Amino acid sequence: QAKRAGTHDVVVYQPGMLDRRADDAALGEDLEEAVSSGQLRVLYQPMVDLSSGRPVGAEALVRWHHPLRGIVSPLDFIPIAERTGAITGVGLYVLEQACRMVQTWAGHPYVSVNLSARQLQDPTLVGSVRTVLDRTALPPDRLVLEITESAIVDDRVALPALEALRAHGIRIAIDDFGTGYSSLQYLSRLPVDILKIDRSFVAELDNTGRGSAITEAVISLARILDMTTVAEGIETPAQAAELQRLGCRTGQGYLYAKPLAADDAEQYFTHPQRVLLPPPMTSPSSK
Numbered sequence: 001q002a003k004r005a006g007t008h009d010v011v012v013y014q015p016g017m018l019d020r021r022a023d024d025a026a027l028g029e030d031l032e033e034a035v036s037s038g039q040l041r042v043l044y045q046p047m048v049d050l051s052s053g054r055p056v057g058a059e060a061l062v063r064w065h066h067p068l069r070g071i072v073s074p075l076d077f078i079p080i081a082e083r084t085g086a087i088t089g090v091g092l093y094v095l096e097q098a099c100r101m102v103q104t105w106a107g108h109p110y111v112s113v114n115l116s117a118r119q120l121q122d123p124t125l126v127g128s129v130r131t132v133l134d135r136t137a138l139p140p141d142r143l144v145l146e147i148t149e150s151a152i153v154d155d156r157v158a159l160p161a162l163e164a165l166r167a168h169g170i171r172i173a174i175d176d177f178g179t180g181y182s183s184l185q186y187l188s189r190l191p192v193d194i195l196k197i198d199r200s201f202v203a204e205l206d207n208t209g210r211g212s213a214i215t216e217a218v219i220s221l222a223r224i225l226d227m228t229t230v231a232e233g234i235e236t237p238a239q240a241a242e243l244q245r246l247g248c249r250t251g252q253g254y255l256y257a258k259p260l261a262a263d264d265a266e267q268y269f270t271h272p273q274r275v276l277l278p279p280p281m282t283s284p285s286s287k
């Protein structure tokens with residue numbers, strides 16, 4: 001009998017669940033091939049200035065086009081890649097693609113690339129990132145690296161790496177901010193430029209109340225620490241309006257654009273209004 005774990009979480013036993021480990025191992029082996037045989041595709045989700053709706057950057061989001069399984073989500077294969085070590089190759093592939101692509105788009109946007117915990121612990125990371133920037137000739141101020149709070153497993157390794165990347169002119173963002181457990185004191189010591197407000201808080205902005213209070217707190221915290229904020233997962237004009245009212249200037253989400261294939265992203269940056277007209281931003285009246 002499946003047990004109710006909470007209002008929304010019902011544990012359902014599906015056939016094949018027990019094969020999960022064997023399945024992961026098989027995927028792990030396939031992953032070795034994925035990079036070399038060109039099965040990884042990088043999508044780009046535009047990040048926009050909330051007041052004008054104009055794109056200012058894009059987040060690189062990887063997909064695996066598996067020959068037998070079809071499109072595999074990064075949520076399913078990044079954890080496996082971390083365990084097997086394939087993440088090094090996957091990560092560098094995404095980084096290099098992203099650095100090349102962003103230079104072909106109009107308006108000098110930046111590109112934001114996700115880094116996993118294991119990459120951050122890799123002593124060769126800083127050198128590899130610099131090599132990619134040199135090879136692609138991307139100015140470092142057009143690269144943002146996103147890490148999660150929990151990715152800083154060992155700060156004796158992670159902090160110097162982040163410092164070195166930043167000294168080189170690359171910006172660092174904390175992804176899914178608010179879902180980890182960093183203390184404020186710890187956060188204030190982190191060499192970070194941007195806090196990305198997690199989608200779960202943005203989703204709450206429609207109902208005002210707790211979600212709004214947390215988002216407001218994150219935005220003031222960022223201001224105090226001399227960081228900026230980017231909101232993720234904006235789906236409604238009401239959320240966008242509330243974020244602006246609270247002082248967040250940049251965001252991304254289905255309201256503006258889904259993650260786009262490189263060609264579509266190029267079109268988007270050339271003619272944003274033709275691909276997806278941003279909704280008129282009525283300046284929110286005071287509450």
Ligand code: C2E
Binds near residue numbers: 259
């Ligand atoms: P993330 O970095 O927090 O990326 C945001 C996720 O939210 C993406 O899912 C994106 O498609 C989705 N999203 C964007 N706008 C909306 C929206 O309006 N509503 C909703 N419901 N979702 C939205 P995706 O592409 O499936 O990626 C999932 C996660 O996988 C990412 O979360 C990131 O942690 C990881 N990931 C993706 N690409 C890479 C990569 O190249 N390297 C590493 N290390 N991790 C990656």
Ligand code: MG
Binds near residue numbers: 059114146175
């Ligand atoms: Mg991210």
Ligand code: MG
Binds near residue numbers: 175176196232
């Ligand atoms: Mg995120």
Ligand code: MG
Binds near residue numbers: 232
């Ligand atoms: Mg997220």
